Structure formats: structure tokens, C-alpha cells
Amino acid sequence: MANEELNKAVSGDYSLGFEIDIETDVVPPGLNEDTIKFISKKKEEPEWMLELRLKALKKWQTMEEPHWAHLSYDPVDYQAISYYAAPKQGIESLDEVDPKILAAYEKLGISLEEQKQLAGVKVAVDAVVDSVSVKTTYSEELQKHGVIFCSISDAIRDYPELIQKYMFSVVPMADNYFAALNSAVFTDGTFVYIPKGVRCPMELSTYFRINALNTGQFERTLIVADEGAYVSYNEGCSAPTRDENQLHAAVVELVTMKDAEIKYSTIQNWYPGDENGKGGIYNFVTKRGLCKGDNSKISWTQVETGSAITWKYPSCILKGDNSVGEFYSVAVTTLAQQADTGTKMIHLGKNTSSTIISKGISAMKGQNTYRGLVKIGSDAAGARNYSECDSLLIGDKCGAHTFPYLESKDTQGQIEHEATTSKISDEQLFYLRQRGISEEDAVSMIVHGFCKEVFSQLPMEYAVEAKALLELTLEGSVG
Amino acid sequence: MKTVLEIENVHAKIGEKEILKGLNLKLEPGKVHAIMGPNGAGKSTLSKTIVGHYDVTLTGGDIRYKGKSINDMEPEERALEGIFLSFQHPVEIPGVNNAYFLRTALNAKRRHEGKEELNAAEFLRLMKSHLEMLGMKSDMISRSLNEGFSGGEKKRNEILQMLILEPEVIILDEIDSGLDIDALRAVSEGINKMKDGKRSFLVITHYSRILDYIEPDYIHVLKDGRIIKTAGPELVEQLEDKGYESIEEDSAS
Ligand SMILES: Nc1ncnc2c1ncn2[C@@H]1O[C@H](COP(=O)(O)OP(=O)(O)OP(=O)(O)O)[C@@H](O)[C@H]1O
Ligand SMILES: [Mg+2]
Numbered sequence: 034m035a036n037e038e039l040n041k042a043v044s045g046d047y048s049l050g051f052e053i054d055i056e057t058d059v060v061p062p063g064l065n066e067d068t069i070k071f072i073s074k075k076k077e078e079p080e081w082m083l084e085l086r087l088k089a090l091k092k093w094q095t096m097e098e099p100h101w102a103h104l105s106y107d108p109v110d111y112q113a114i115s116y117y118a119a120p121k122q123g124i125e126s127l128d129e130v131d132p133k134i135l136a137a138y139e140k141l142g143i144s145l146e147e148q149k150q151l152a153g154v155k156v157a158v159d160a161v162v163d164s165v166s167v168k169t170t171y172s173e174e175l176q177k178h179g180v181i182f183c184s185i186s187d188a189i190r191d192y193p194e195l196i197q198k199y200m201f202s203v204v205p206m207a208d209n210y211f212a213a214l215n216s217a218v219f220t221d222g223t224f225v226y227i228p229k230g231v232r233c234p235m236e237l238s239t240y241f242r243i244n245a246l247n248t249g250q251f252e253r254t255l256i257v258a259d260e261g262a263y264v265s266y267n268e269g270c271s272a273p274t275r276d277e278n279q280l281h282a283a284v285v286e287l288v289t290m291k292d293a294e295i296k297y298s299t300i301q302n303w304y305p306g307d308e309n310g311k312g313g314i315y316n317f318v319t320k321r322g323l324c325k326g327d328n329s330k331i332s333w334t335q336v337e338t339g340s341a342i343t344w345k346y347p348s349c350i351l352k353g354d355n356s357v358g359e360f361y362s363v364a365v366t367t368l369a370q371q372a373d374t375g376t377k378m379i380h381l382g383k384n385t386s387s388t389i390i391s392k393g394i395s396a397m398k399g400q401n402t403y404r405g406l407v408k409i410g411s412d413a414a415g416a417r418n419y420s421e422c423d424s425l426l427i428g429d430k431c432g433a434h435t436f437p438y439l440e441s442k443d444t445q446g447q448i449e450h451e452a453t454t455s456k457i458s459d460e461q462l463f464y465l466r467q468r469g470i471s472e473e474d475a476v477s478m479i480v481h482g483f484c485k486e487v488f489s490q491l492p493m494e495y496a497v498e499a500k501a502l503l504e505l506t507l508e509g510s511v512g
Numbered sequence: 513m514k515t516v517l518e519i520e521n522v523h524a525k526i527g528e529k530e531i532l533k534g535l536n537l538k539l540e541p542g543k544v545h546a547i548m549g550p551n552g553a554g555k556s557t558l559s560k561t562i563v564g565h566y567d568v569t570l571t572g573g574d575i576r577y578k579g580k581s582i583n584d585m586e587p588e589e590r591a592l593e594g595i596f597l598s599f600q601h602p603v604e605i606p607g608v609n610n611a612y613f614l615r616t617a618l619n620a621k622r623r624h625e626g627k628e629e630l631n632a633a634e635f636l637r638l639m640k641s642h643l644e645m646l647g648m649k650s651d652m653i654s655r656s657l658n659e660g661f662s663g664g665e666k667k668r669n670e671i672l673q674m675l676i677l678e679p680e681v682i683i684l685d686e687i688d689s690g691l692d693i694d695a696l697r698a699v700s701e702g703i704n705k706m707k708d709g710k711r712s713f714l715v716i717t718h719y720s721r722i723l724d725y726i727e728p729d730y731i732h733v734l735k736d737g738r739i740i741k742t743a744g745p746e747l748v749e750q751l752e753d754k755g756y757e758s759i760e761e762d763s764a765s
Contacts, residue, residue: 460603467591469677470617484607
């Protein structure tokens, strides 16, 4: 990019038209119509998508950042963020992937190679590095079953009817501040469509990582399971150490038709910042599933260990009769991390049921808040909910807070809520140490015991990874 | 006379209160030492002191294991070196699978000894054989460690751990309290099985019954923070008949 243009961009004097150099890999910081046009053009999007984005931008500009969560952080300067970055190299095959990126994956125990070799388990990986899909594998096998698994950008070009039908159908464009921002600027993400009656033949996985400095990440994921379909989707995230606060505002929409089921699992271990709260990722995510058809089921399982700030409430709208929503969550806050997370279960259909199992672990100066809403609509006769929110404290500088909300219009609804707060007792630690188990192993053993109900919901290899991650996260947080 | 564990003039506090007041005791290899004494005398405190419990502050004296002072050793090190305590009140640890816990403990010990670790299948075979011997139900494999166990089940589970970890110095704090007749027999059999002429036992009890099964070599009386008498098994009868008031202090203690 010419210097002159760069200066213009930086000074904000950039409203004259669509002038950003399309050859560039990083768009200059700032957010206005031109940025949106640049992204859309870069993505070779159809006109209708650009218009939706611009509409979202307009709405976002009228909205205010929400501050009701139990979080405190420095304000985000949305004009200082660059909204598009592509990897330096274009990549056709695995051999061409930057060895550094491969090494990072390897370090995290999630290399593509390793996954391929996993005995008997086929895992399709759509690895996203800096907002652009790098690699898709197993696509042929999936194609055989009519499963669509591609980047959202490809889907916008290749399956416009599906996108137009379902995108924004669960999380409306201006649902909240961060969702509106995402709707305007999302750069990549994943689209999955499972046709009628198809059980997806393998676990689908996506690994994200945040790379370029000062680059916001705005993934958008849409998964549709048509009648009687089933899919298990795993999203794992990790970022290398960074000093700058980085904003992440993803949107995930799930739709299940009659008799369909989606199981969505997340492992999130982005950079948490240091023990003084310096650095780390701001993670403001909107995740919502719509059980549209009768007897359908959506289940969210999340293991959240990373980010400086987490604001995240994976939710289910139980519209179809007999539909089922589940939320299993482990959220760890250590160092100076803050998490305000939970779920919303909106019961609209008859005999709908939901389960909420939330496990919050706080160590060092970590602050963990559970915030959950169970809403039972007037037509939701026979609705049932079971909620269990447990907090585990390690040390005495951390905190746990629980805010369960309940709205019921149906007197027949059956709602059970249990909440506990416990500390890892010295007596427990000593017992294990007396058997020759080191203090650190003893802590992680107790913590895993605490998280068991959630981990058992994760796919096998994922559970192993979650366990390792938990150990890594809590390393050095006791003593 | 050989000594595996030597407690020399030990003074120990819990909080601000001195509980052990110059306690002397020597455990001989291959021998069963029983400790009896009134409630609150400091028996559990002694066992906690030996394993390095955080409640106890050692204020004087020395504890030597195999000739070396262990005063500054971490609890897990003492355990890995072969000192085992069966707790008077085993703590419950929700969510921690009993078999997983025990395998972790065993493999920590095997690693420490430079031996190969046992895989899950090998370990299960080992655990099952002991369960049967102790008359324990097989669901003890998958249940959470001590969680919801009855008093007797907890005690059997302590013995199970002893059998699997094969320690060298075994401290049993009231292993016989609250056991029914069958459990007492099973637990005693477990203990007798561990006798190999090298291991030492320190059995804290209030009752002669378990001693009939495990046949101690020595009886020590612990009163007011000190061992006031050491004698052969014949002392038990006197204690049962006349109580602790009747005991005359050994001059040597
Ligand atoms: N954590 C503690 N805090 C305060 N005092 C304690 C604590 N633990 C033990 N003590 C006191 O130390 C003394 C010795 O207790 P200890 O448990 O060693 O007795 P014991 O001989 O094992 O008795 P018992 O036969 O009843 O088990 C008692 O007076 C007891 O109240
Ligand atoms: Mg006692």
C-alpha cells in the first residue's frame, strides 16, 4: 500500500470511497463502510451479502457496548482494530503450511498429521489461521454422504439459498452489540449442513488461532441438521502468547429440524494475559441453537480455560415439542482472568426439557460468574429443567458468583436448581499426598473429579486434550 | 536391635497446644507394634507427625527413617519412601475414581522406584484380586474415593490401598473401630498377609480383639504425649482388666 494511502487510513480520513488496496494482506485499523466493502470484495461475496453486512454496521453504530456482566476491563477501541488479515502464504496442501504454524499445532497436541493417524477415528479438520480457511480434509468422504462442511465464505458463494435461509435466523443480525459487530465484519468461520436422515460419519473439528497482531477475530459458524440428521462438531482454540488485548467476537448459530441432533463441543484456551491482568484475549461470543423441529436436540459442551475476559452464554431455544437442550460447562479462571458465562434455555414447545451442568473453577485472582436463564413460555406445558452450578475455589484471592434467573409462565413447569461452592480442602490434598501423589497431581485429580460430568460429555480424544489443558492451566496456581 | 523408624524425644504442637511431650519410640523391622492409650493422649497426633501432616508442628526431637532424619521431608516423599498411614477418618473426595486414584498412587511409587508403570488392565487385575480377598464389592473400582462409603467400607478401602502400595512402615490408626465381625477378620487377614518379616506395623487401637488376630510383638502405652510403657503382648490383658490408671511408668521412658 502506498504511504499516502496508509496515512489517510490511519488518520481516519478515509470516507471518500472504496480505496483500500485489494492486494494487501491486512486492512488498516478502523471500521466504516469502506472496511466492510473491502472485506466483502476480498471474499468475492455476492452483492446481497455486502448489503446485509452494511445493514449490520448501521445497526451496530447505533448500539452501545453492554456492561451488565460481572466483568471489568479497559474499554475497547473499535477503531484501532484491523478487521481483516490473511495468512502470508496461500496454501494448497499440508506441505505448504508454514512450519511454524504446524509446530504450534504440534505443541498443542493437535497436529493435522497426528489426527489423521488417530487409530480408527476420522477427524475432518478445517483449520482457520487468521480468519482464512487453510486446509480442509476428508471432504470427499463427507461429500459422499451429502454433508456440506466448508468455510462460511465458500458457503456464501456456493450455497446462497441455505445461507440466506438460515444465517441470522437464530442470532438476529442486531441481537446484541457484539453479534451486530460480527454480522458486519465476520471474515471467516464454518458452515455445516447435514442432509435429511444422515448421521455425519465423523467428528467435525475446527481449530482456530489468532495470529496477526491487533487483528480482531470475527468467526461466524452456522450448522444446520436437517430432519433426522446428527452431527458432532468440535471447536478448539488456542493462541500464542501476546501482550496486546485482542478482541474476539464470534457468532455461532445452530439449527436442528425434526428428530435432528447437534452436539457442539468447545475447548477454548486463548491467551489469558498475565497475573496482573495485562494482555490476553477479550472473548465476547454469541452462541445460540434453535431446536426448530419436534424431538430435536442441541447440546453444548464447553471447556473454557483461556482468555482474559470471557462473555459467553451458549443457549437453546426449545421450539419443537419434546426438544432437548443441554449445557455442560467447565470454566476456569486463574491469574487475573474473568469469566461471565452460562446459558439460556428458552422453553417454547411442549414437554421440552433442559439440563444445565456448570462447573466453575477459580484460582489465584480469577473471577468466575455463572449467569443462567431458564424461561418457560406459556405454551410449554410439561417443560422441565435441571440446573446444577458448582464452584470450586483454589486459594482465597479468587471468587465465584452465581446468578440463576427463572421466568416461568407455565405453572406446570418443573424446575430444579442446585448450587454448591466448595474449596479444595487441605485434608483432601493431604490424603492424596500421603499416598505418594505430588501436590500438583493431587490438585488436578480433585479438579478433574469436580469436572467429570462435563468431561464425560466430550468426545474421547477431546476429553484427553481438555484434561491436559486443565493441568497446564492450573500449573503453579497452588502452593 | 535394628530400628527402621526411630522417634526420639519428639515434641509436637497442634496450634498452640503441645500434644507430644518428649515421645520416644523405636519400630523394629518385621515387628508389629501396638499403641494403646486413653482418648486424647496424642496417638493420632503421633501418626500425623510421622507422615508430616500440616496440622502438626514439630518443635523438638528427631524422626529418623532408615537412619535418616525425615523432619523436613514433604509428605509425598515420605509416602514414596514407604511410610503409609491408614487414617482414623479417611476423607471423601467426590468425582475421583477409586481405581484411577490408586493406580496413580501405585505408578507414582513405581516410578520412584524405577519400575515400569502398570497399565489400566494390569492394574485392574491386581485390584480385583485384592477386592475379593477383602470381601469388597466390585463397584468399589468405579465409585468415587470414599464418597458415601460406610465406616467399614472406608476402613477396608484403606487396607486395600496398603495391600496395593506395599509400604514398609504401616501405621494403622484405629483400623478396627466400627468394623463388624466379618470386616474385622478380613482386615486382619489383609494385615497378616503383609507381614513378611521386614515390614513394620504401628497399630493404634483401643481393643484387644484385633490384636488377637494380628499378634503384636510389642505393646506401647501412650499417655499424655509420651510412651510411658513398653511390654510384650501380655500387657493387653492387664489393660483390659484394670485400665490405664493401673500402668506404672517404665523408668527408661
Ligand atoms: N486440629 C486440632 N485442633 C485442636 N486440637 C487438636 C487437633 N487435633 C488434635 N487436637 C487435640 O490434641 C489432643 C490429642 O489428639 P489425638 O487425636 O492425637 O488423640 P488420640 O490419642 O488419637 O485420641 P482418640 O483415642 O480419641 O483417637 C486432643 O486433646 C485433641 O483435642
Ligand atoms: Mg486418634
